[in-house]
Amino acid sequence: MKILSRSDASRCALALALIAVPLLLALLGPLLAGPAGPRAVSFTFGEGHWLGTDFTGRDVGRQVLLGGRSVVLVALVATALAYAVAVPLGLAAALTRRTWLEDALMRPLDVLIAVPSLLLVLLVAATLTPGPAGLTVVVALAAVPDAARVVHAAAVEIASRPAVEALRMQGETWWRTAVGYVARSMRRTLAADAGIRLTGALYLVATAAFLGVGVDPDAADWAVMVDRNRTGLFLQPWAVVVPALLIAVLSMGTNLLFDAALQGRARKERKTR
Template sequence: MRSRFALGAVLAGAPLALALLGPLLAGAPGPRAASFAPGGGHPLGTDFVGRDVWHQVLLGGRSVVLVALAATALAYLIAFPLGVVSALTHRTWLEELLMRPLDVLLAVPSLLLILLVAAAFTPGAAALALLVALVNIPDAARIVRAAAAEAASRPAVEALRMQGETWWRTAVGYVGRSLTRTLAADAGVRLTGVLYLVATAAFLGIGVEPDAADWAVMVDRNRTGLLVQPWAVFVPALLIVALTTGANLLVDAVLEKRKPTWIPPTPA
């Protein structure tokens, strides 16, 4: 478990550090060079227009990583109250009002929805984060509702109601706390899907400029010269893969550490 946590911390920490600190360490871009090979002040060589690949890597993580993290957090911020309220309410009309529009949105392919919105107007980074969060809310809300419904059926919830506890204390204090393991397990997988959507949108030129310093845009720009300059493609792609893999390893290690132990019953 410790080795899994350490490996996950390294894999996820490197892309996060580059995304947060890279723009501060990048400095001014150096002169463009005609050679693709590493050397001459270019540790990873230059891309197809002579820009330093390492400089682009330092600048390109913030637009992908921060947008993905913001979209994931925003999706749970909206899905959590929707799922908990839907699970605890005794009013069928309220549950239908909350969940049925999400089912309609869930039927629309996420990438198709992003393309349709991008065709109507050009979204920025904030709009892209909001849009990616929107397409993840229905699935996240259904997971929250299913887990909350199971927790709400326990005798402890009925005991809290009989004691006159407030709805907030029952919903958040007990039911909400019981969802931590489920949401933690889902967060690692969801972050992978969100990163895929954000990177795909950037790959298609949605949310970023076509010549922006962005990891996904770097892959798109330099893929035709993969055999000539592989670092311009492999490094940003590996950083995205490392972040998703490391995040899932960290979640698995934390869940394994906090796994409840089963105590056999004492014989009568």
């Protein structure tokens, strides 16, 4: 039996095509960039500058090849770190039988959710040394409250099932109950949320870099390129349009891929019932 219908397969193929370009540039770009050449004195096109040069004379094509790794890797690692904290936290709060412990775990997250993510990034990053490691930690912390609430909400419904009570009566360990049954039962919810969370991390990383938070303002970074060259948009549009388009395409492709895969999976489960 086919897992994906023709329409879902087409959407997945489109999503993979969208994702492939920015991912390949992020992974292989630094290997293809080559050494830095002499800086030009104007917005030079041709002579090896296939996208021209920016207002500082740096080759835009080389900056594009170098600038994706920081954005993509920081967003991916930050998303993984956020779930590494949010999943155990949400499961612990959902499976405990002590109301005070559930409140102690979840209520502080409600306070953090009330704080805008960008403001949290600005406040925390101000105390950290600029760099990808600090930005990764800050973006992960900003994603934990929302992710933990999604995990908690999904786990509460599953924890109320008779199967969980049966596992407890059999004396199964917390790990087997929480991870072996509850977490496995909510994997579709986690997968759907992961697409949203990764997209949010990409935009937050790009926004932080755009504002010069946690990233060297002279770094080869797609978001920094947008900020650095926006005043010369009409003189050298490629220095702004190309990196901005790569970030947008990666976000769109990620969400489209998760949506198509999850819808195909849901159709398959309905047919097998």
